[in-house]
Amino acid sequence: MKKAIVYLNQFFGQIGGESSADHLPEIKEGGVGPALELDRQLQHAQITHTVVCGDNYISENKEDAVTQILKLLSDKEFDIFISGPAFKAGRYGLACGAVNKAVHDTFSVPVLTSMHTENPGVDMYKQDLIIFSGGESVMSMVEDLRKLAAYADKILTDQPLGTAEEEGYHVRGNRHQIWREDKVCAADRVVDMLLKKIHDQPFESELPIPEMDRVPIAPPVSDLTTARIAVLTSGGVVPVNNPDHIQSASATRWGKYSIEGMQRLEAGVFKTIHGGYDPTAINADPNRCLPIDALRAYETEGKIGHLYDFFYSTVGTGVTQSDAGRMGREIVADLLSAGIDAVIMTST
Amino acid sequence: MKFRIGNFIVQEIRFGTNLSYHKGLLTIDKSKALDIVYEDEHITQADIFLVRPGDDVRLVPVKDAFEPRIKLDGTPLFPGVTGHLAQCGRGNTHALKGCSVVVVGQQWGGYQDGLIDMGGEGAKYTYFSQLHNIALVADTDETFEHKALQKKNRALRRAGMRLAEYIGSSVKSMAPEELEEYEMVCVPDRITSLPNIALVLQVQSQMEEPGYNTLCYGWDCNHIVPTLINPNEILDGAMVSGSFMPSSSKWSTYDFQNFPLIKRLYNEHGKTLNFIGVILSNLNVASEQKERSVLFVVNMAKTLGIEAAIVAEEGYGNPDSDFTSCIVALEDAGIKTVGVTNECTGKDGRSQPLVYLHEKANAIVSCGNVSELIELPPAGIVLGNLQALVRDGMSGGWSDDELLGPSVRPDGSIIMENNAMFCGDQVVGWSTKTIKEF
Numbered sequence: 001m002k003k004a005i006v007y008l009n010q011f012f013g014q015i016g017g018e019s020s021a022d023h024l025p026e027i028k029e030g031g032v033g034p035a036l037e038l039d040r041q042l043q044h045a046q047i048t049h050t051v052v053c054g055d056n057y058i059s060e061n062k063e064d065a066v067t068q069i070l071k072l073l074s075d076k077e078f079d080i081f082i083s084g085p086a087f088k089a090g091r092y093g094l095a096c097g098a099v100n101k102a103v104h105d106t107f108s109v110p111v112l113t114s115m116h117t118e119n120p121g122v123d124m125y126k127q128d129l130i131i132f133s134g135g136e137s138v139m140s141m142v143e144d145l146r147k148l149a150a151y152a153d154k155i156l157t158d159q160p161l162g163t164a165e166e167e168g169y170h171v172r173g174n175r176h177q178i179w180r181e182d183k184v185c186a187a188d189r190v191v192d193m194l195l196k197k198i199h200d201q202p203f204e205s206e207l208p209i210p211e212m213d214r215v216p217i218a219p220p221v222s223d224l225t226t227a228r229i230a231v232l233t234s235g236g237v238v239p240v241n242n243p244d245h246i247q248s249a250s251a252t253r254w255g256k257y258s259i260e261g262m263q264r265l266e267a268g269v270f271k272t273i274h275g276g277y278d279p280t281a282i283n284a285d286p287n288r289c290l291p292i293d294a295l296r297a298y299e300t301e302g303k304i305g306h307l308y309d310f311f312y313s314t315v316g317t318g319v320t321q322s323d324a325g326r327m328g329r330e331i332v333a334d335l336l337s338a339g340i341d342a343v344i345m346t347s348t
Numbered sequence: 349m350k351f352r353i354g355n356f357i358v359q360e361i362r363f364g365t366n367l368s369y370h371k372g373l374l375t376i377d378k379s380k381a382l383d384i385v386y387e388d389e390h391i392t393q394a395d396i397f398l399v400r401p402g403d404d405v406r407l408v409p410v411k412d413a414f415e416p417r418i419k420l421d422g423t424p425l426f427p428g429v430t431g432h433l434a435q436c437g438r439g440n441t442h443a444l445k446g447c448s449v450v451v452v453g454q455q456w457g458g459y460q461d462g463l464i465d466m467g468g469e470g471a472k473y474t475y476f477s478q479l480h481n482i483a484l485v486a487d488t489d490e491t492f493e494h495k496a497l498q499k500k501n502r503a504l505r506r507a508g509m510r511l512a513e514y515i516g517s518s519v520k521s522m523a524p525e526e527l528e529e530y531e532m533v534c535v536p537d538r539i540t541s542l543p544n545i546a547l548v549l550q551v552q553s554q555m556e557e558p559g560y561n562t563l564c565y566g567w568d569c570n571h572i573v574p575t576l577i578n579p580n581e582i583l584d585g586a587m588v589s590g591s592f593m594p595s596s597s598k599w600s601t602y603d604f605q606n607f608p609l610i611k612r613l614y615n616e617h618g619k620t621l622n623f624i625g626v627i628l629s630n631l632n633v634a635s636e637q638k639e640r641s642v643l644f645v646v647n648m649a650k651t652l653g654i655e656a657a658i659v660a661e662e663g664y665g666n667p668d669s670d671f672t673s674c675i676v677a678l679e680d681a682g683i684k685t686v687g688v689t690n691e692c693t694g695k696d697g698r699s700q701p702l703v704y705l706h707e708k709a710n711a712i713v714s715c716g717n718v719s720e721l722i723e724l725p726p727a728g729i730v731l732g733n734l735q736a737l738v739r740d741g742m743s744g745g746w747s748d749d750e751l752l753g754p755s756v757r758p759d760g761s762i763i764m765e766n767n768a769m770f771c772g773d774q775v776v777g778w779s780t781k782t783i784k785e786f
Contacts (some may be wrong), residue, residue, distance in 0.1 A: 176784065252750070
C-alpha cells in the first residue's frame with residue numbers, strides 16, 4: 001500500500017471556522033474530515049497524515065507557512081500529496097496551490113488538488129499543477145474526492161493517464177499528440193467540421209485559441225547618443241566552429257561571442273547554423289542577420305553611444321516557450337551586469 | 349474532364365528475372381531496376397531492398413516516396429520533372445496500390461529527411477510503415493551538399509521517380525482490379541443548391557534558391573501566385589514534393605498522388621457540398637509575398653463564388669503566419685473556413701501551438717506535435733545510415749543533449765522529436781493523430 005498525505009484548511013481540518021483562520025501549520029496522524037472519505041475512496045494508498053493550516057495565516061505569511069509545512073513533511077515518507085478540495089474558497093484555493101507547488105518542487109512526488117473554475121487558485125497555479133475541476137461548495141465533496149482518488153490510484157499503479165477532459169482537470173496549456181481511439185482520419189474530421197460550420201451547428205476546434213501572453217513594450221531609450229547597445233539574434237549566427245554546439249532547431253543553448261575591434265562580421269569567420277531558413281544570404285554576409293557593420297557606422301557617427309563588445313545568439317526555430325524564456329532571462333542577467341541600456345534583437 | 353485510376357492491389361513484392369505483376373504479386377528484376385536508377389550519372393552507388401509491414405527494419409534518412417504508376421497515354425508520370433510537359437489528370441493512369449518507392453540516402457541526411465520504422469512501436473508514426481516498400485538506398489556525387497544542412501537531394505529524388513514509373517509500367521497493358529473515377533465538370537455547369545467549397549493547399553515554398561521547393565508541373569511554387577488547379581491534376585503527378593521543412597510536416601509525392609482530403613471532398617460532391625476545386629497557394633517567406641498570396645486566394649475564392657473553404661498548411665513555424673492570415677482573410681470575406689495543420693507545442697507541450705493565432709481561426713483540425721519526444725528500441729536492420737540522425741542536422745535529431753544524450757545510442761536505440769518521422773503528421777488527411785490537453 002502506497003502512502004498519501006493530505007492538506008486541509010482549519011475548517012475542513014476540524015480546528016474551527018473563521019475565528020481559527022490564524023491557526024499555525026500542524027500535522028496530524030491519519031486522516032481528518034474529508035481525508036477520511038478520501039482514504040475510503042483510495043484503493044491503492046493509505047492516508048498516513050493530514051497537514052492543517054489556517055487560511056489567513058498562510059495567505060498573510062505564505063513563505064513562512066510553506067517553509068513550516070515543508071519542515072513538517074521532511075521526515076515523512078509519502079508517494080502522493082493531495083490538497084483540498086477547495087471549491088470556490090479563494091484563500092483556501094491559493095493555499096492549496098502554493099503548498100502543492102512547494103511540495104512537488106521539494107519532494108518530487110505527484111500533487112493533486114481540486115477547485116471550482118472561478119477559484120483564483122486555478123488561474124494562479126493551473127500551469128504548474130493538475131487542478132481537478134471541482135464543485136462550488138461542500139455539496140460536491142464526495143464527487144470531487146472521487147475524481148481525485150481515481151486519478152491518484154491511476155498514478156500510483158502506473159496506469160495510462162487520460163486527457164484533461166477525460167480525467168476532469170483544468171486545461172493548462174500542456175498539449176501533446178495522441179492517436180484517436182475511433183481512428184477517424186483528418187480528412188474526415190476536416191470535412192465534417194466544415195459541414196457543421198456551414199450549417200451553423202456546434203463543432204469543437206482541435207486547437208482552441210489560448211489567451212495571449214502579451215509582453216509590454218519597453219519605454220523608449222532617453223538618449224541614444226550615450227546608450228550602451230547590445231545586439232542579439234535568434235538567427236543562429238555563430239563563429240564557424242559553433243563552439244557552444246547550439247542546435248540547428250529546438251535549441252536549448254545560447255552563445256556570447258566577441259566582436260571587439262571588428263568593423264563587421266566576416267563571412268567564413270561567422271555563419272548561421274539555423275536550420276529553418278535559407279542560409280545562403282547570411283553565410284555570404286553575416287551582417288545581414290546581425291548588422292554589426294551598420295551599428296559600427298552609427299557608433300562612429302555618434303548616433304549610438306557604444307556597441308557592446310559581445311553579441312548573443314541562439315536558434316529560434318522550434319524552441320519551446322519555456323526554453324526561450326529561460327534563455328532570455330539568462331541573457332538579460334548578463335546584459336544587466338554589463339550595464340547595457342538597450343538591445344536590438346534580430347530575427348530571420 | 350474524366351480521370352480514371354486503374355488500381356492493382358500489391359500483396360507481395362519479390363525479386364525475379366522479369367518485371368511483372370500477377371494477382372497481387374509484383375516481381376522486380378533488380379538489375380534492370382538498378383539500370384534505371386543509374387541512368388543518371390550522378391548516382392554513384394545504389395541498391396534496392398524490399399521491406400514489408402512489420403519487418404524489423406529502420407529506414408533513414410528518407411528523402412521522398414512515390415507510388416509506382418504508369419500513364420496509359422505515354423506521357424511522363426511527373427510532367428515537367430521527369431519529362432516533357434503534358435496535361436495531368438485526364439484519361440487513364442494505372443497504379444500499384446499498397447506499395448511505394450521509398451528513397452533513402454545511403455550516407456547523407458539533412459534537415460528535411462525523415463525516418464520510417466517498418467515494425468514495432470515506431471511503425472505507428474508514419475503512413476509508410478503500412479506499405480510494401482521498394483527501398484532505393486543510394487549515394488550521389490553531389491559533394492557540394494553532402495555536408496550542407498539543407499539538401500536538394502535532386503539525383504536521389506529523381507531516381508525514385510524514374511523507378512516508380514518503371515515499376516508502374518508492369519501493369520500498363522493489364523486490366524485493373526478496381527477503378528477510381530474522378531470528374532470535374534467545368535464550373536458553370538456545376539450550379540447546385542449545395543454550398544460551393546474550395547480546398548486551399550499551402551505547399552512548402554520557403555527556400556529562395558531553386559531546387560528545394562514543391563514543384564507544380566516542374567515549376568518552383570515559390571514563384572507562383574495562387575492559382576486554380578483541378579484536383580485530378582494533383583492526383584495524377586502534377587505535384588512533386590520539395591526538399592525543405594522538417595520531415596513530419598512534409599507532404600511526400602506519394603501523399604500528393606493519393607491526397608485523402610481531395611478524395612473525401614469528391615465523395616461529398618453532389619451530396620453535401622459542391623467541390624469547386626483546389627486553390628494552390630504557397631508558403632513564401634517575405635511579408636509582401638505572403639500578403640500577395642492571401643490576396644489572390646481570397647479574390648479567387650470570391651470570384652468562384654466559394655462559400656466555405658479548407659486551408660491545409662505544409663509546415664510549421666514561419667508558415668503558420670500564412671496559414672492563420674489566410675483563414676482570417678477568408679473569414680473576413682464571409683467564407684466559412686476550417687484549417688488543418690500540425691502544432692509545435694514543444695517537447696514539454698507548453699509552447700504556443702502556432703506562431704500566429706487569431707480568434708477567427710476558430711475551426712482547426714490538428715494532426716500532431718512536431719516536437720513530441722519519441723524513444724524507440726534498436727531495429728534489427730537499418731537501411732541507410734542511422735548516424736545521419738545525429739550528424740547531419742536532421743530536424744528532430746541531435747548530436748548531444750545535456751538531459752537526453754545523443755539521438756542515437758551505442759546500441760542503436762534512438763530518442764528524437766516527431767519532427768524526424770517521415771511525413772508523420774499526415775496533414776493531407778491520413779492522420780488519426782490529434783492534440784489533447786494533459
